[in-house]
Amino acid sequence: MTVALSGKEIASQIEEKYPDSIEESGQDSLVVKIDSLLAVAAFLKDTETLKFDFLNYITAVDYFSYFEVIYQLTSLEHNHTVIIKTRCYGRENPEVPSVISIWQGADFQEREIYDLMGINFEGHPNMKRLFLWEGFQGHPLRKDYLQ
Amino acid sequence: MEVSSDKEYIYSSTELDRYEGQVIEDVKASSQESIPDPDAWLEEELSRNILLTTVDAIINWGRRSSLWTVSCFPACCAIEIMAIEGPRFDLSRFGMDILRASPRQADLMITAGTLTWKMAPNVRRIYNQMPEPKWVIAMGACGISGGIFRSSYSVVPGYNKIIPVDVYVPGCPPRPEALIHGIRMLQRKIARTPVVPDLPELPLKGKQE
Numbered sequence: 608m609t610v611a612l613s614g615k616e617i618a619s620q621i622e623e624k625y626p627d628s629i630e631e632s633g634q635d636s637l638v639v640k641i642d643s644l645l646a647v648a649a650f651l652k653d654t655e656t657l658k659f660d661f662l663n664y665i666t667a668v669d670y671f672s673y674f675e676v677i678y679q680l681t682s683l684e685h686n687h688t689v690i691i692k693t694r695c696y697g698r699e700n701p702e703v704p705s706v707i708s709i710w711q712g713a714d715f716q717e718r719e720i721y722d723l724m725g726i727n728f729e730g731h732p733n734m735k736r737l738f739l740w741e742g743f744q745g746h747p748l749r750k751d752y753l754q
Numbered sequence: 755m756e757v758s759s760d761k762e763y764i765y766s767s768t769e770l771d772r773y774e775g776q777v778i779e780d781v782k783a784s785s786q787e788s789i790p791d792p793d794a795w796l797e798e799e800l801s802r803n804i805l806l807t808t809v810d811a812i813i814n815w816g817r818r819s820s821l822w823t824v825s826c827f828p829a830c831c832a833i834e835i836m837a838i839e840g841p842r843f844d845l846s847r848f849g850m851d852i853l854r855a856s857p858r859q860a861d862l863m864i865t866a867g868t869l870t871w872k873m874a875p876n877v878r879r880i881y882n883q884m885p886e887p888k889w890v891i892a893m894g895a896c897g898i899s900g901g902i903f904r905s906s907y908s909v910v911p912g913y914n915k916i917i918p919v920d921v922y923v924p925g926c927p928p929r930p931e932a933l934i935h936g937i938r939m940l941q942r943k944i945a946r947t948p949v950v951p952d953l954p955e956l957p958l959k960g961k962q963e
Contacts, residue, residue: 739908740872747907 610687611635617657617689621647636677636690641703644693648709651680651691658682659689662710665717667724669750674701674726695726698751705731723748810949817861817887818944821850821937824860826880829867831894831927843930848937857883862940863917864933868896868903869910881917889944891936892919895926902926 618632621639628643639647651659659680668675673696681688695701705728707713717728718737725746728734736743745752805812827835838845845851854860857880869877881890892913895901900911913919920943923936 738872752907 609681612687612689614689617651620654620657621650624650630694636692638675638692638694641693641695645704645706645709647691648678648706651689652709656685658684660684662706662712663688665706665713665720667720667726669724669748671750672696674724676703676720676726678706698749700727701725702727702729704729707731722746725749811945813949814945814947817947818941819849821848821862821889821940822852822854822860823850823862823864824857824880824884825853825855826857826863826877827866828869828873828877829896831866831897834893834927834930834933835864835866838930838933843934845934848934848941850937857881858885860884861888863888863890864893865890865897865913865917865919866893866927868901869913869916870908871910872908874910874916877913878916887947889920889940890917891921891923891933891940893923893933893936894928895924898922898924 613634614632614637615634618629618637621637622629625643625646628640628647630638630640632638651657659682661681661683663679663681666677668677673694675692675694677690677692679688679690693703695703703726705713705717707717707728708730714731714733715737717731718733718735720726721728721731721734722736722738723746735741739747837843839851839853850862861884863881863884865877881888890913892898896903896909897913897919900906900909903909904911910916921936921940923933925932928936
C-alpha cells in the first residue's frame, strides 16, 4: 500500500535546502509559503529520495480570510504520498503560481479551480473557464456566491 | 386397470419396425390427393381491400404506431431507456425501438436527464433539426422541473424552458412502466391531433384598418 509520508519529515528536508519556505507542518500535510511554491514543487519532484512524479489532484478551499490550494503528490517509484498546501490572501484577485510546468496534469484542474473558485494561476498558458460558459458572472463555489 | 395375461408387453424390435412401417403406409395412403393452395381469396380482391376510415384516423394511426426516438439523452435517466429498449419491457411492441442517431429521421424526443445551460443550445438545436410533426416527453424530475438541481446556478429548471413538452413523466428515475404509460398517453394525444393544421386567417379587405 502507498505510504503516507509525515508532513513534518518532508518539511525538515525542504527547510534544509530552502530555509523559511514552510508556513507550518503537521502529521499529514505541510503548508508551503506561496513565494517558494514552485521551487519546493520542483525539489519534491526531482530529489532522488522523494521523486513525487505524479500529481493526484489539485483542489481548493474557501476559508473566507484566505483560499487554500491543496496538492496531493505520489511517487510511483517509491510508492509514497504527501499532501502539500499553499495559502493566498485577498478575495479580489487571488493568485497562485501554476505548477503546469512541473506536472502536466495540472492543466484542467487549475482551469476548474479558476472557473469555480476564481483563483488565478499565474503562468498557466490557457487560463479560462472550463465548465461554465464565457460570460458567466461570479465563481459559484465561493462561500459568498449568491445567485 | 386389468392386465390380461395373454398379452405380451415386452415388444420385440421386429414388432416396433412393423408399427413404424404401418404409420408410413397410412400417411402414404391418405396423401394421394394434393392439398389446394390457399389462394381462393385472390378472386375477391376488391372486396377485401376497401377500408372505410377518415384521413385523420389513418394518418394518426401511422404516426403514433411508429414513433422514432432521437438519441438525445443528456443524463442518468438514459439507463432506464436502456431497460425499456431491452427484452423485458420491449419497446418494439409500440413500433418504436429504433433510436435514430440523426434528428432528421426522428419524431420523438425523450428528454432523459438533467439539462445544464451549457447543453441547452445544443438540445434546442437537435429539436429544431427534427422534422414536423414532432413530440417531446419530459422524463424524470429533472426533465420536468430541474429536480433536486432546480436551484443550481448551472441547471435549466425544466425542459419546457427550452422546447415545448407534450407529456410529463415524473419519477427519479421513472420506472419503465411509467415511461410506457407516458408513451401510451402520447399515442392517445396523437390520435386526437387534427392532421390538417389550422390555417392562418386570410387578411380580408374589410377587416384591414
